[in-house]
Amino acid sequence: MDTLADAPRAPLLEVKDLKTYFFTRWGTGKAVDGVSFSLGERESVGLLGESGCGKSMTSLSILRLVPRPAGRIVGGQVLFQGRDLLRLSEEDMRRVRGRQIAMILQDPLSTLNPVFSIGDQVAEPLRVHRIVPRSGIRERVAKLLSLVRIPAPESRLKDYPHQFSGGMRQRVVGATAISAGPKVLIADEPTTSLDVTIQAQYLRLLKDIQNESNLSILYITHDLGTLARICDRVAVMYAGKIVEQLTVEDLFERPAHPYTEALLQSVPRMDRKVHRFPSIEGSPPLVHALPPGCAFAPRCPRALDICRREFPPVTKLDNGHSVACWLHAKDPHDSALAGSQERP
Amino acid sequence: MTPPLLEARNVLKHFPVTKGLILGGNIGWVRAVDDVSFRIDAGETLGLVGESGCGKSTTARLVLLLEHPSSGEILYEGVSLQEMSGDDLRRYRGTVQAVFQDPQSSLNPRMRVGGIVGEPLEVNGGLPRGDVRERVAEVLRNVNLDPAFARLYPHEFSGGQRQRIALARALVTHSRLIVLDEPVASLDASIRSQIINLLKDLQDEHGLSYLLITHDLAVSRHLSHRVAVMYLGRIVEEGTADTLYAEPLHPYTKALIAAALPVRAGTPDDTVVAGEVPNPMNPPSGCRFHPRCPLAMARCAEEEPTLRDVAAERRVACHLF
Numbered sequence: 001m002d003t004l005a006d007a008p009r010a011p012l013l014e015v016k017d018l019k020t021y022f023f024t025r026w027g028t029g030k031a032v033d034g035v036s037f038s039l040g041e042r043e044s045v046g047l048l049g050e051s052g053c054g055k056s057m058t059s060l061s062i063l064r065l066v067p068r069p070a071g072r073i074v075g076g077q078v079l080f081q082g083r084d085l086l087r088l089s090e091e092d093m094r095r096v097r098g099r100q101i102a103m104i105l106q107d108p109l110s111t112l113n114p115v116f117s118i119g120d121q122v123a124e125p126l127r128v129h130r131i132v133p134r135s136g137i138r139e140r141v142a143k144l145l146s147l148v149r150i151p152a153p154e155s156r157l158k159d160y161p162h163q164f165s166g167g168m169r170q171r172v173v174g175a176t177a178i179s180a181g182p183k184v185l186i187a188d189e190p191t192t193s194l195d196v197t198i199q200a201q202y203l204r205l206l207k208d209i210q211n212e213s214n215l216s217i218l219y220i221t222h223d224l225g226t227l228a229r230i231c232d233r234v235a236v237m238y239a240g241k242i243v244e245q246l247t248v249e250d251l252f253e254r255p256a257h258p259y260t261e262a263l264l265q266s267v268p269r270m271d272r273k274v275h276r277f278p279s280i281e282g283s284p285p286l287v288h289a290l291p292p293g294c295a296f297a298p299r300c301p302r303a304l305d306i307c308r309r310e311f312p313p314v315t316k317l318d319n320g321h322s323v324a325c326w327l328h329a330k331d332p333h334d335s336a337l338a339g340s341q342e343r344p
Numbered sequence: 345m346t347p348p349l350l351e352a353r354n355v356l357k358h359f360p361v362t363k364g365l366i367l368g369g370n371i372g373w374v375r376a377v378d379d380v381s382f383r384i385d386a387g388e389t390l391g392l393v394g395e396s397g398c399g400k401s402t403t404a405r406l407v408l409l410l411e412h413p414s415s416g417e418i419l420y421e422g423v424s425l426q427e428m429s430g431d432d433l434r435r436y437r438g439t440v441q442a443v444f445q446d447p448q449s450s451l452n453p454r455m456r457v458g459g460i461v462g463e464p465l466e467v468n469g470g471l472p473r474g475d476v477r478e479r480v481a482e483v484l485r486n487v488n489l490d491p492a493f494a495r496l497y498p499h500e501f502s503g504g505q506r507q508r509i510a511l512a513r514a515l516v517t518h519s520r521l522i523v524l525d526e527p528v529a530s531l532d533a534s535i536r537s538q539i540i541n542l543l544k545d546l547q548d549e550h551g552l553s554y555l556l557i558t559h560d561l562a563v564s565r566h567l568s569h570r571v572a573v574m575y576l577g578r579i580v581e582e583g584t585a586d587t588l589y590a591e592p593l594h595p596y597t598k599a600l601i602a603a604a605l606p607v608r609a610g611t612p613d614d615t616v617v618a619g620e621v622p623n624p625m626n627p628p629s630g631c632r633f634h635p636r637c638p639l640a641m642a643r644c645a646e647e648e649p650t651l652r653d654v655a656a657e658r659r660v661a662c663h664l665f
Contacts, residue, residue, distance in 0.1 A: 050532035165620050166396075195395035196559060200603035200616045222533060225604060266537035268562035270589065270605050276544070277537035277566075283502050284532070 011038035012216050018076035020061045029287040031057040033240035044217040046227045049237035055220045059186045098125045102182040106189040108169035112161040119157030125180040144175040167198035188220040203229045224267055236260050239285050239295035246321040256323040259296045347422030348383035349553050355380045355416035357402050372625045376402040378577035389554040391568030398574040400557045404523050408442055438468045441514035445526035447506030451498040458494030461513045483512040504535035521553045561604045565589050573597045576632040583658040593660045596633045
């Protein structure tokens with residue numbers, strides 16, 4: 001078992017204290033508020049959280065695709081192979097997107113253009129980044145399509161997206177994403193629109209491609225089931241902050257943050273039946289109106305007084321496990337990954 | 345013996361597929377629901393489980409009288425829906441209600457919550473306005489919402505609250521059967537469990553029956569008493585939720601359950617079933633699952649297995665049993 005939690009190698013992608021805010025009529029929304037994590041070579045890290053927690057905005061920030069003018073990256077660093085992507089010129093950034101860091105989005109129907117053939121769309125990154133000579137494009141595209149298990153790819157280059165099934169379309173999106181040979185693949189809920197048996201097929205394919213092409217995967221999801229199939233490590237997000245980072249085994253065996261714990265218990269599981277779910281009361285806060293202190297405190301059954309006043313420091317547990325929770329804070333001064341936590 | 349609350353007997357629904365707009369010829373049929381039978385007793389939840397295109401939503405629409413069966417019949421308390429006349433049908437529509445997947449689109453954004461929840465009472469007639477208001481307040485309390493919310497509009501609520509509003513509307517006519525079409529699919533995990541708990545509480549308090557349509561096996565496990573698994577328009581396996589999930593018989597049920605189970609990282613995952621759901625216009629010969637089935641035999645391609653009783657409360661359509 002390849003647990004990369006405390007592998008010593010330098011991370012390929014390192015996000016440090018990233019802050020992406022939205023400036024709107026209703027005030028400032030701290031969509032991403034001091035997020036730090038790293039992704040090693042050939043590692044898969046999951047960003048887990050409910051809608052509005054900032055997981056997708058984190059991935060868009062990495063590629064500098066935050067919707068403007070409302071959204072802006074206001075602080076932090078995104079180090080890719082040691083280079084800060086937030087400081088690159090727009091032109092240099094364009095060479096990173098697709099070529100170095102590629103992305104798969106949730107819905108293949110809106111990712112693929114209905115009026116271009118599949119062959120053209122898979123070839124686009126090859127043309128834009130001039131990866132192969134024009135004469136070689138056709139062959140390369142067919143090879144990519146066969147890599148994502150499209151039967152008889154040569155004969156389907158001229159087909160259009162509507163002629164493919166949902167599962168095949170998402171595989172085509174995958175082929176497009178890896179066509180320019182990126183090192184990092186950001187997959188934002190890639191299986192949500194697929195049926196269960198097709199999901200399982202897709203995740204296995206993703207894993208195979210990862211092994212064949214030495215990819216690192218940042219997997220964004222709200223779904224614990226698919227997460228377990230693909231990720232080595234997980235960062236749990238709540239209200240714009242990472243509240244816990246741990247290996248997938250630890251996620252299921254010993255979650256430390258009350259939110260992670262509650263999330264695990266509240267998910268209907270096939271392998272055990274309970275009469276009532278210990279559900280989390282209330283709903284996640286809006287990023288425009290965050291409570292002071294830990295944003296989960298108002299819903300937390302074990303909240304202390306201090307939780308409502310101050311955001312907890314990050315405490316390091318064993319096995320690369322870290323958690324931001326006062327229940328685990330040994331001493332307010334040994335905040336390990338901190339520096340990012342503002343104090344009142 | 346009292347008849348079940350709702351019973352479907354050999355229901356078929358075939359949709360014509362046409363080509364061209366004006367001189368369109370019929371080029372085939374989609375056999376969306378193909379000889380499906382089931383029953384739902386009072387106070388019981390039947391989970392109808394399957395992937396997209398298996399016919400589960402068409403079945404729900406047939407029960408809601410939004411479609412009419414091509415053949416076969418649906419009976420409510422022993423009376424066929426086709427034989428019901430105006431007044432009986434109106435009563436049926438009052439007692440059988442629905443909650444859909446997306447409360448964003450199932451609630452009219454221009455109506456206040458009070459109007460949305462009270463509308464079925466107006467349609468089904470006869471209540472003075474004051475009584476409607478009282479009843480609306482009562483059902484809002486039933487779904488754990490503040491009756492004062494009646495004055496607000498849907499956009500002022502979160503997804504979970506909107507689904508509670510949809511549920512209140514389904515309850516307002518003292519309904520006996522609620523068709524739940526993916527009731528929690530659009531909700532976040534922490535909200536999902538709240539709604540599942542609420543659905544269970546309401547069932548216990550009001551003796552409701554549910555027809556639960558879902559692709560999510562875990563949700564169906566927790567809400568259903570009995571489960572029917574559909575594939576390409578047919579029920580392939582049926583049983584109580586406990587036995588079916590503990591010991592699935594049909595290879596398709598096995599594959600579905602395996603695909604939905606969380607896999608421990610690092611353990612080999614050899615449960616992935618190959619291929620995709622075939623075109624329902626042209627289903628495979630014999631058993632419809634045989635091209636994807638890991639255990640298929642020569643006979644499976646030729647002869648379609650019938651849904652047989654294999655134990656008490658257990659039916660399966662597979663040559664292996």
